[in-house]
Amino acid sequence: MPNKPIYRRVLLKASGEALMGEQGFGIDVSVADRIAADIKEARSMGVEVGVVIGGGNIFRGVAVASKGGDRVTGDHMGMLATIINSLALRTSLIKAGVDAVVLSAIAMPELCESFSQRQATAYMDAGKVVIFAGGTGNPFFTTDSAAALRAAEIGADALFKGTQVDGVYSADPKKDPNAKRFEKITHAEVLREGLAVMDTAAIALARENNIPIIVYSIHETGGFGAILRGEGRCTVVSET
């Protein structure tokens, strides 16, 4: 008999880079399918799941700005990239038999519905996976901030940050063999030490709204479900 999940409603943030797999650009459908399978497992446990996906596998606004172009237009392009990724994940979820909807912060009625907090929570109450596309809808933000914002809006019990490694480290474990891994740490410590978890605005928003951040490896098949059962490998960022 599987353990009862330790969270009822969660927001999962995956970077766009996670979706590109080994390709170096764009979307590896097999990776989208695997993330969809992890979400399906969470749904089978009765956990309500919202998702925010980044756009870094396709475009980031800073790429325009660093070449002397207009940052705001660049960020608009980045937000469009997140919509492409969201449609890809929705496709994988539907293929896996998981009911899912994309709600975009930027109106695109031909492609997906527009975001509203009321509609999002109604869909989640009804058991649909809600994918929040288009970031916050504003330039100069990131999808980390969008994830913290949506987590607060939907009343998520936890914000899952899927990363390349299995938690928060004192330094990059791929470069520093002495990097220390934390089991638990507070939002304030993450901010004070400048640890690479999520951007500062996202951590501050999560802290203000008392939302724990669960940092885990997005590449570990079944890792999401294991953490939801209280068994998986992760770092918990919380005030308690």
Ligand code: UDP
């Ligand atoms: N972006 C934005 N506002 C937002 C979210 C994202 O302008 O609220 C743009 C920004 O240019 C960013 C890009 O979309 O670089 C892709 O998002 P992000 O870099 O967060 O993706 P990730 O690193 O998670 O793949």
